[in-house]
Amino acid sequence: MSESGRPPAENARTRDPEGDGGSGRSAREPGGGILMGRFFGVPIYVAPSWFLVAALITWVFGGQLDTVLPELGRVRYLVSLFFAVAFYASVLIHELAHTVAALRFKLPVRRIQLQFFGGVSEIEKESETPGREFVLAFVGPLLSLILAALFYGGMQFVESGTVPGVLLAGLMVSNLIVAIFNFLPGLPLDGGRMLRAVVWKISGKAMTGTVAAAWVGRALALAVLIGLPLLSYRGGINGDGSTSGADSLTDALLAAILAAIIWTGAGNSLRMARLRERLPALRARTLTRRAVPVNSDTPLSEALRRANEAGARALVVVDGKGDPTALVRESAIVSIPEHRRPWVAVSGLSQDLTPGMRVSAELVGEDLLDALRAAPSTEYLVVEPTGEIYGVLSTADVERAFLAAMSRDTP
Numbered sequence: 001m002s003e004s005g006r007p008p009a010e011n012a013r014t015r016d017p018e019g020d021g022g023s024g025r026s027a028r029e030p031g032g033g034i035l036m037g038r039f040f041g042v043p044i045y046v047a048p049s050w051f052l053v054a055a056l057i058t059w060v061f062g063g064q065l066d067t068v069l070p071e072l073g074r075v076r077y078l079v080s081l082f083f084a085v086a087f088y089a090s091v092l093i094h095e096l097a098h099t100v101a102a103l104r105f106k107l108p109v110r111r112i113q114l115q116f117f118g119g120v121s122e123i124e125k126e127s128e129t130p131g132r133e134f135v136l137a138f139v140g141p142l143l144s145l146i147l148a149a150l151f152y153g154g155m156q157f158v159e160s161g162t163v164p165g166v167l168l169a170g171l172m173v174s175n176l177i178v179a180i181f182n183f184l185p186g187l188p189l190d191g192g193r194m195l196r197a198v199v200w201k202i203s204g205k206a207m208t209g210t211v212a213a214a215w216v217g218r219a220l221a222l223a224v225l226i227g228l229p230l231l232s233y234r235g236g237i238n239g240d241g242s243t244s245g246a247d248s249l250t251d252a253l254l255a256a257i258l259a260a261i262i263w264t265g266a267g268n269s270l271r272m273a274r275l276r277e278r279l280p281a282l283r284a285r286t287l288t289r290r291a292v293p294v295n296s297d298t299p300l301s302e303a304l305r306r307a308n309e310a311g312a313r314a315l316v317v318v319d320g321k322g323d324p325t326a327l328v329r330e331s332a333i334v335s336i337p338e339h340r341r342p343w344v345a346v347s348g349l350s351q352d353l354t355p356g357m358r359v360s361a362e363l364v365g366e367d368l369l370d371a372l373r374a375a376p377s378t379e380y381l382v383v384e385p386t387g388e389i390y391g392v393l394s395t396a397d398v399e400r401a402f403l404a405a406m407s408r409d410t411p
Contacts, residue, residue: 096112137190195212196212
């Protein structure tokens with residue numbers, strides 16, 4: 001399963017995948033899990049929930065091995081643990097297929113995460129065309145089908161009823177299930193993204209495709225919630241007409257969890273699509289505060305007087321040639337009592353400009369958020385394409401505009 005277009009609010013914040021300021025020493029990321037390695041620079045994490053499901057798979061598959069290969073004894077649990085690891089290695093290959101396709105289309109991938117119900121490739125931008133969207137979604141379940149075929153081929157070279165035969169059969173069936181499940185045409189599954197791409201191609205509107213795939217996903221969630229326990233009930237009726245209460249309860253719980261994941265994912269996809277429609281309203285030019293240039297030795301009180309006269313809300317420190325060198329921090333201004341402001345020079349309250357703190361007045365939407373994310377700061381110098389000073393952009397103003405757009409979103 002791939003995930004595209006994480007919330008733009010995160011794009012505007014500082015994200016350090018290693019959690020160590022870029023040194024690469026830490027193996028954990030908040031909400032990510034344990035760092036297992038990198039693939040083309042994309043970190044691969046294992047969530048703590050994976051260990052729970054690995055233990056569950058080991059226990060369940062071990063019980064099945066006790067029936068098929070009773071001579072294994074307690075060793076069957078080591079075999080089962082190997083199966084759990086091999087199965088999630090298959091899931092990882094599924095996600096690597098999404099990652100390779102995304103990188104091929106120059107779409108940044110934040111991370112791959114193995115978790116409770118499979119894996120997620122966190123792709124940070126949407127595909128630009130429906131064709132690319134379809135390919136990006138299709139390659140994952142396609143790889144799962146190929147793996148199922150390879151494991152089936154391997155079964156032809158080993159004796160059935162042996163440990164290798166049972167393992168290959170289990171991996172073949174599990175990958176086939178992963179492929180079929182992900183081909184289901186509802187968001188957030190890969191099949192839902194494929195449906196989105198088809199409707200997008202026909203209608204010419206990405207939003208129309210998202211709405212269609214999201215509602216199909218919600219219908220799919222209801223079908224899983226009702227249909228899976230019903231099928232299990234009918235298939236589990238004993239010869240005397242009785243059923244296993246424990247099995248029915250387990251199937252109902254599994255159906256509820258799957259349905260909740262699909263329903264929530266479909267809703268999130270729809271919410272993010274609607275929010276993305278509003279992102280063009282985030283314009284650097286309209287959010288920028290007008291600024292006045294001041295020399296570094298200008299008293300704060302005098303600088304504020306000039307700003308008030310000009311109707312400006314920000315101060316830019318310039319050198320003798322009039323070139324900007326620093327921004328006067330709004331938080332620093334607020335911290336200075338009014339009676340001290342005539343004796344404090346703006347140079348003591350300023351932050352030197354770095355290349356990343358200069359943004360174009362033409363930036364809009366996700367491009368604007370990406371620029372702020374690349375160089376985290378509280379204020380940015382906004383310049384015209386010609387290099388002239390346009391004003392100062394405050395991160396707080398961008399966040400307020402973003403939250404206003406979110407508050408108008410009703411999935």
